[in-house]
Amino acid sequence: MLQLAEQLLNGEKRALSRAISLLERGDAQAPALMGRIHPHVGGAYTVGVTGPPGAGKSTLIARLAESFRGAGSSVGILAVDPSSPYSGGALLGDRIRMELHYLDPNVFIRSMATRGSHGGLPRVIKGAVRLLDAAGKDVILVETVGVGQTELDIMGVADTVAVVLVPEAGDAIQTLKAGLMEIADVYVVNKADRPGSQRMAANITASLSMSGANLPWTPPVLPTRAVTGEGCDALFQQILGHRDFLTQSSRLEERRARRRSQELLEILQEELGRRLKERVNDSPRLAQLMARVRDSDLDPYSAALEMLEDASLPLAALEPIP
Ligand SMILES: Nc1nc2c(ncn2[C@@H]2O[C@H](COP(=O)(O)OP(=O)(O)OP(=O)(O)O)[C@@H](O)[C@H]2O)c(=O)[nH]1
Ligand SMILES: [Mg+2]
Numbered sequence: 200m201l202q203l204a205e206q207l208l209n210g211e212k213r214a215l216s217r218a219i220s221l222l223e224r225g226d227a228q229a230p231a232l233m234g235r236i237h238p239h240v241g242g243a244y245t246v247g248v249t250g251p252p253g254a255g256k257s258t259l260i261a262r263l264a265e266s267f268r269g270a271g272s273s274v275g276i277l278a279v280d281p282s283s284p285y286s287g288g289a290l291l292g293d294r295i296r297m298e299l300h301y302l303d304p305n306v307f308i309r310s311m312a313t314r315g316s317h318g319g320l321p322r323v324i325k326g327a328v329r330l331l332d333a334a335g336k337d338v339i340l341v342e343t344v345g346v347g348q349t350e351l352d353i354m355g356v357a358d359t360v361a362v363v364l365v366p367e368a369g370d371a372i373q374t375l376k377a378g379l380m381e382i383a384d385v386y387v388v389n390k391a392d393r394p395g396s397q398r399m400a401a402n403i404t405a406s407l408s409m410s411g412a413n414l415p416w417t418p419p420v421l422p423t424r425a426v427t428g429e430g431c432d433a434l435f436q437q438i439l440g441h442r443d444f445l446t447q448s449s450r451l452e453e454r455r456a457r458r459r460s461q462e463l464l465e466i467l468q469e470e471l472g473r474r475l476k477e478r479v480n481d482s483p484r485l486a487q488l489m490a491r492v493r494d495s496d497l498d499p500y501s502a503a504l505e506m507l508e509d510a511s512l513p514l515a516a517l518e519p520i521p
Contacts, residue, residue, distance in 0.1 A: 200228045204235040210335045212307055219309055222326045225473075233326065236333035241455075243275070243332035245339045246438055247357030249382075254363040255389040256342045258425035259434070264306060266435040267338045273305040275331035275339040279324060307336065322465045324356055325458075354382050355458055358451060359441045361385040361434070364403070366395035383418050384441045387434060391422035416444050482511040 203221075206214035222229050246263070248256045257278065264274045311324065324341065331339050343353050353360050362383035367390075386407075388400045403420045419437050423430035445451035479485045485506055491497040 250363030275336035
């Protein structure tokens with residue numbers, strides 16, 4: 200494991216891949232690895248790209264990767280659940296689109312699936328970001344699918360969040376209601392070649408000016424055509440602009456500090472949950488309560504309370520604070 204950490208800190212791609220896998224499967228060595236790399240974390244800037252399935256997130260990320268590479272930055276890309284059922288196995292598409300970058304030793308690309316992932320996905324992504332950071336990536340681009348009820352709170356991962364919308368995503372107001380509006384630092388209306396894109400951009404701008412007249416940062420609304428690259432440089436510039444905005448005040452550090460506390464709570468929750476399940480399976484009395492719930496002989500609320508009071512669960516320290 201220590202060797203793995205050293206290789207990772209040297210920026211070796213294979214070590215990075217192995218470390219992420221280790222994290223994904225919840226390996227018992229993960230905490231030691233994370234502890235070892237911690238002094239080397241904090242140098243990377245993270246950009247989240249989120250939006251509905253098929254909006255063009257991967258295509259945009261490939262463009263952004265190009266821009267960041269052009270500026271001399273090394274790039275890590277994490278695509279979370281890219282194989283959304285909507286656009287039909289886009290993982291392959293992602294691969295083709297990013298093929299160019301595969302040959303570049305300063306670009307690291309990794310897909311992570313929601314399904315079948317061990318443990319909490321947000322926790323794993325944050326961990327993977329840490330690993331990429333420690334491996335010396337200057338910029339980390341994280342793609343997540345989000346429509347309204349974002350399964351993954353991208354703000355918990357990224358310094359700058361770009362929300363990608365497309366004209367056919369429909370009413371901008373709908374998006375506003377769905378809560379996607381509050382999380383963006385930059386709005387992208389991709390597929391600007393399609394009808395309705397100008398109206399959509401205007402709608403977003405109007406909603407923004409209604410909601411936050413004197414915010415310190417007004418999220419720009421940018422039309423793009425990711426396939427041709429049109430508007431992508433403006434997007435790149437706005438991301439740099441937002442980064443400057445955050446770093447010139449204490450905002451970046453505040454954001455990151457909040458995220459770190461949140462991350463700790465997630466890890467705790469996950470670990471407690473895992474231990475809890477082990478106990479339940481291990482104790483005949485608790486397993487019996489579980490069986491009664493399964494058979495609908497007992498309601499889950501009463502069973503939960505009974506379990507929490509059972510001596511085989513040492514949860515006395517976790518009594519609710521009155
Ligand atoms: N017309 C048009 N098509 C685009 C544009 N940008 C991307 N596309 C196409 O839209 C499709 C989806 O693009 P992706 O980049 O895979 O979108 P995504 O948001 O990553 O998709 P998922 O990861 O499946 O959610 C592809 O066929 C792209 O070629 C654009 O600006 N205009
Ligand atoms: Mg994609």
